[in-house]
Amino acid sequence: MSIFSAWIIGLGSLALLFFAIVHLLVALVLIIPTWRICTRAGFSGALSLFHLVPLIGSFIVMAVLAFSDWPNGEARR
């Protein structure tokens, strides 16, 4: 293995680690309020962990909250 490809792999894995950490931080910023919204709606707070799924996770959480009947009751419409 050349020193060049070793560098590339090293930098690449470092970048990957960096992205993973940033993704976790961003997800955490979303998970904390969503956890509270889910529990107030009557769902398990763990539903908010869908935010960890890249790209579509937030849509899944929102879809569940938007299109289900909240076990804890909804405001009269």
Added chain:
Amino acid sequence: MGMEIAALMGLFGLSSVFALVGLVLAAWMAWRIVEKAGLPGWAGLGAILLTLTAVGTIVPLVLLWVFAFMRWPRDEPGRAALGYATAPAGAPGGRPTSPAALPPPPAALADRRAWRLTGSLPAGGNVALAIDGSASAYVLTGAPMSQAGELSVPDPSVGQPHARLLVAAGRLGLEDFGTPGGTLIDGARLLPEHGPRDISATRTIRLGSVELALSRA
């Protein structure tokens, strides 16, 4: 070179179409979520559409936090009386909490005669309960009467306590505590999440396996 630029532009176009679809979808869902909490739907829609502006994603993120921790109009007292939102029922098994202070029903009834619940027990014997307006709430229980404000329906299928009767403005309300026997109003099941329901115009209620006819004294 031209091909590459065209391909790149196509990619941008495709991804912006996806972004647009996602934005519209998110705005629609946010509308519905915020409405369920009792806020106007346009607030959720607006929060999502703010991502299009220069303030970017920070403001909607802050709004998400505010939404999560603010007071929701859904939880305001007064809504529960309408029977749509839940009234906090007592902890199952334990003694129920004192009834929430409900505002009087929208239309008071002029007829202020006392209510009567009569029926026969499956094990034999009759039960006759009188509900006058002296208290605003009564607890229906399968246990023998132990304190004021309790009405006993001595049957094993009736929970201890089982349900609550509410008297306000000449009307009678019923609230189920979610015990296994179940509660029926004219054959329709009453669940704890229904909150208190008006049974003034009801013929029969059923607690567990005990059928009680409702009449006026």
